[in-house]
Amino acid sequence: MKKFCIGIKKTTIVILFSAAFLMSSCGDSGNEPIRKSEFLLDTLCSVTVFSKEDEKFAEGALDLCARYDALFARSSRDGDVSKINEAGGRETTVTDDTAALLETALRYGALSDGAFDITIGRISSLWDFSSDLEARDLPSASDIEAALPSVNYRNVELLGNRVRLKDPATRLDLGGIAKGFIADKMASYLAENGVSEALIDLGGNIVTVGEKSDGGSWRVGVKNPLFAVSEDSTSSLIGVIEVEGTKSVGTSGVYERSFVRDGTRYHHILDPKTGFPARTDLVGVTVVTERSVDGEGISTMCVIFGSARAQEYLEQNGIPAVLVKEDGTVITTGGIDCAMTEE
Amino acid sequence: MRKAVKEMRIPIKKADAILIAVLLAVSAAGGIVAARAGSFESGANLRITVGGELRGVYPLTEAREILVNANYENRIVIEKSEAGKVRVYMRSATCPGKDCVHHAPIALNGQSIICLPNRLTAEIAGEESDIDAFAY
Known part of the structure; x- marks a missing residue:
């Protein structure tokens, strides 16, 4: 066969093959996100992994989420919370996980002097934001008055795995903290199975897992809670928080489940002292914590506290947080670097 | 002083040369397609799913109202300002609770509105x- 020669430089060969390799691989880097989602915990829950081998663990993490949902939801008849609530003041034996979650939740009850209180179940039932509350009568003041004495975290007696409600009328509602606990368990599950890079998103409660493979930071956008209602609010984001490794970025806000009637906004963060939606000058609190369960407890507690007390608490404890007031003022604490965006 | 580059001559079969050319052409074409797929303007598309099944993909380049019927009815609006900024919100829904209607408008890639009952x-x-994720 006839051969022919072309003049070619060695470096040119290297460049040509490098270019060919890069061009053919840029459409499929191997780090394309794979996201799995399920409707759980009364919201959309998703887990994102970045390699095909980790896909089964994303599904496994959501299975875990579903199991915890059944354990902690008030509506789940076989769950631990239902068993405690229906025990009529008798002792109930619960799983290790339920006991651990209760212990943490009660700690936040004590820390906040009852501003965060998991015994708010009777009040939560009156304010059922998943029903068509906007179209029907609001809970009556007398019903709330009657339910308030059952709200007191000190009514929960926890001894190891044994739980008893000292007041049989008390009802637990772990909705304000269970999501964080579950997110932590999902993050541990992923790490234990060798997943080195993942994102957990439980209805806007974010947990980053591991380091990003590109060596950069995780970038979590903090949504502007006023974007929905303020005509002159042009930004959908307050800013972007950058975190490294496994961290929780959790938010509590008064706009996600709320409605306005006669000029008053009714939202789902209830004040255990009054039985009504918390009267607060904060519309959103986002905190960065090691554990998501702490993030949920702290952010909810701070919304109820209001800006002055919340800022004091967060600064004293060096907790990175972004607080958004109803007038649009943004306060940051704990040296957080929340870069403002122009979106 | 500029260093002289040594030129070497490599014998290449005609078929080899054609193969290299074809490979380069295919790789380049793949690269262009991939680049275009990731370079939408104005926030790309709105993907709507019901029960995990894709119901529609709508470009955000034009304003429109989308009616989705399943167990309940949702009216989703793609709104575009004179300045070209896009935002998407739920105008109305027949579901109980109406959290989706109260949800803040979305405007950035990766943001979503959900209607749990539907x-x-x-x-x-x-x-x-x-941005990797959104906290709210």
Whole structure:
């Protein structure tokens, strides 16, 4: 066969093959996100992994989420919370996980002097934001008055795995903290199975897992809670928080489940002292914590506290947080670097 | 002083040369397609799913109202300002609770609105983003 020669430089060969390799691989880097989602915990829950081998663990993490949902939801008849609530003041034996979650939740009850209180179940039932509350009568003041004495975290007696409600009328509602606990368990599950890079998103409660493979930071956008209602609010984001490794970025806000009637906004963060939606000058609190369960407890507690007390608490404890007031003022604490965006 | 580059001569069969040319052409074409897929303007598309099944993909380049019927009815609006800014919101829904209607408008890639009773998700997708997740 006839051969022919072309003049070619060695470096040119290297460049040509490098270019060919890069061009053919840029459409499929191997780090394309794979996201799995399920409707759980009364919201959309998703887990994102970045390699095909980790896909089964994303599904496994959501299975875990579903199991915890059944354990902690008030509506789940076989769950631990239902068993405690229906025990009529008798002792109930619960799983290790339920006991651990209760212990943490009660700690936040004590820390906040009852501003965060998991015994708010009777009040939560009156304010059922998943029903068509906007179209029907609001809970009556007398019903709330009657339910308030059952709200007191000190009514929960926890001894190891044994739980008893000292007041049989008390009802637990772990909705304000269970999501964080579950997110932590999902993050541990992923790490234990060798997943080195993942994102957990439980209805806007974010947990980053591991380091990003590109060596950069995780970038979590903090949504502007006023974007929905303020005509002159042009930004959908307050800013972007950058975190490294496994961290929780959790938010509590008064706009996600709320409605306005006669000029008053009714939202789902209830004040255990009054039985009504918390009267607060904060519309959103986002905190960065090691554990998501702490993030949920702290952010909810701070919304109820209001800006002055919340800022004091967060600064004293060096907790990175972004607080958004109803007038649009943004306060940051704990040296957080929340870069403002122009979106 | 500029260093002299040594030139070497490599014998190449005609078929080899053609193969290299074809490979380069295919690789380049693949690269262009991939680049275009990630370079949408104005926030890419709105992907709507119900119960995990894709119901529609709508470009955000034009304003419109989308009616989705399943267990309940959702009216989703793609709104575009004179300045060209896009935002998407739920105008109305027949579901109980109406959390989806009270949800803040979305405007960035990766943001979504869900209607839990209707198992509906409306998500902005398709554009490259430097934000990994949204806390709210």
